[in-house]
Amino acid sequence: MAAAREIKAREVVEPGDDDAVELAKRHLVQPWPYAGSVGAEARALIGEGEGIYITDASGKRLIDGPAGMWCINVGHRREELARVMYDQAMALSYNTPWYTMNAPSAELARRIADAAPGDLSHTFFTTGGSSAVETALRFMQFYNNVRGRPEKKLILSRGGAYHGSTYLSASLNGRPRDRHWMDGADELVIKLSSPDPFRRPKEMSIDAFTDFLVDQFRDTVARVGAGRIGAFVGEPVQASGGVVVPPDGYLNRIREICRENEILYVSDEVVTGFGRLGHLFASGDVFGLDPDMITFAKGVTSGYFPLGGMIISERLLEELRRSNHPDALFGHGLTYTSHPIGCAVALKNLDLLEEGVLQHAREIAPYFQARLKTLEELPLVGEVRGAGLMACVECVADRESKDPLQLDKDVGKRIDAHCHELGLLVRPLINMCVMSPPLIISREQIDDMVAILREGISRTMDDLRKEGVWRG
Structure with missing residues (x-):
């Protein structure tokens, strides 16, 4: 044996x-x-x-x-991760997430909740970063539908952003070459300026540039109407846009505007999560943020198995449970949601990171x-x-x-x-x-x-x- x-x-x-x-x-x-x-x-x-x-x-x-x-x-070539893949495959290689579950996914969700900022307490597992962002956006749509706000669906994104390759997530991308020949849900997305200090006007100070970005965000909300904007999606550091590190305080000020206008703040940590900035999540530990949702992938398994996810605020789930539509169905799922091998690998990867x-x-x-x-x-x-x-x-x-x-x-x-x-x-x-x-x-x-x-x-x-x- x-x-x-x-x-x-x-x-x-x-x-x-x-x-x-x-x-x-x-x-x-x-x-x-x-x-x-x-x-x-x-x-x-x-x-x-x-x-x-x-x-x-x-x-x-x-x-x-x-x-x-x-x-x-x-x-x-971390043998610990290879062993876990083998052992989990020999124990349980797959289970349908529609009406069964597995133990590694439940344990991984608990450990992620322990590390996440604010009241982010529940995780929906996906196959990667694109599907994680897609899940967050579809949840925003569902959430507002259940709350009787079907018109609150627009999404704020930024120049230089990269959020994925599925239809809706790719629509958020702010790199022009990504979209020259590709269609997208342009009617749902509003693009704001990239928070790139290197590309600010020559005569503008960093503080003035930060004020410009915040004022642009606030003015856009006022012009379009908070009642029509469902979410802001932003990377703490714009990765594929050229590792754009935003000015100090910028993200926190955007978060406050989102909170004031009931716009869900989605922090896309597909790149920055699980150690790239020295912490499991950069949103709270590096930038002092408490988002409504965090998306992640990549480093959660160190690339050894395709896995991603969306971590969601307990407050949002409580609001849905208290709604007048208890039978409303979040009709979203993936064949490989909560894959047992991926979740087992992620648990061992977390051990290595934390050790x-x-x-x-x-x-x-x-x-x-x-x-x-x-x-x-x-x-x-x-x-x-x-x-x-x-x-x-x-x-x-x-x-x-x-x-x-x-x-x-x-x-x-x-x-x-x-x-x-x-x-x-x-x-x-x-x-x-x-x-x-x-x-x-x-x-x-x-x-x-x-x-x-x-x-x-x-x-x-x-x-x-x-x-x-x-x-x-």
């Missing part, structure tokens, strides 16, 4: 098996493809991962700078930010910004105009290509490079990461000069 229960780590498809690159080109549709290459594209093939490193198909070892996609928080990873993240974050900040010495770099173990290097043609290199929109990809050659995987975003390594990274590994990134940017500057694209 013991032998039968061993995890056979080598029973996997190897990087070269059946020529994976050619198979991908013939059969695999990649996420976010361009029409000219859709269904005929292969991307960098990754074979293995261990700790903060991954190995590509050629055998090159790379620092996993983006931690997968902001998610491999406790690092690759030292969170503390390490808090201790090493200042060093991580300080070392990356030294890259501002390079003339191509306009700003290095971040919080916790997430940061962005934004490149500009010149620091005076902050021109985001309109002559070359692939600067981030150029830097990533050089860094890949040197031993670092970067997440390129047009003129930006995002870094969010596994939380277990050491000082020495941070030094290696920054040194490679410095050289990758330097080589890119040489390329741009030779091509006459940039004269810096």
Whole structure:
């Protein structure tokens, strides 16, 4: 029996098996493809991962700078998580959430409630971040319908935001390129300015910029009518928008306006939750917020199993239970809601985080930010910004105009290509490079990461000069 229960780590498809690159080109549709290459594209093939490193198909070892996609928080190849997946699958691989439940989901909901701010006490589990945000928005609609406010459905979002890829969650996204060729529920969403201090008007102080953002929010509520606005959805730190850290006090002032006007405040912690800023939830512990809902995913299982969720205020549930419509049905659910394997993995992941990873993240974050900040010495770099173990290097043609290199929109990809050659995987975003390594990274590994990134940017500057694209 013991032998039968061993995890056979080598029973996997190897990087070269059946020529994976050619198979991908013939059969695999990649996420976010361009029409000219859709269904005929292969991307960098990754074979293995261990700790903060991954190995590509050629055998090159790379620092996993983006931690997968902001998610491999406790690092690759954690045997504890692999064992839990196996053990739970052998005990109970699945149960239908429509009329049965499992123990891991109940225990995970309790532990999340213990860590969440304010009166956030109940969790609805989903399959990832997009479905978590979708669930929060559908709950807002249901909540207002039951309370007799069917017109209170508009959603406030912001420029630079990213909230998902399902129809309603994607409608909130504030990155223009995400929506150029895609439809969305535009009639339901109002976009406000990004809280990006780097992009504020040159003559405007940070305090004045904060006042502008708050006044814009308040004026929008007054113009549209609080009776028509159901929710505000905001990331504590805008992640895919370029790691935009909002000005001090801004989020708290927005929260107060929401409270005054019965607008549900949804804090999207798909990226910032479960350790990225050194705490299980950044809303309360970092920003002093008590949202009506928090959405999460990614780091809850450190990417080892697809899982997400929405944590909801006890007050909202009590209001529904006291309503005149006890038979009103929240007609929303997913086949894999409260998946037993995902919840079991999340419980073990929480153990790892609470047994030292969170503390390490808090201790090493200042060093991580300080070392990356030294890259501002390079003339191509306009700003290095971040919080916790997430940061962005934004490149500009010149620091005076902050021109985001309109002559070359692939600067981030150029830097990533050089860094890949040197031993670092970067997440390129047009003129930006995002870094969010596994939380277990050491000082020495941070030094290696920054040194490679410095050289990758330097080589890119040489390329741009030779091509006459940039004269810096």
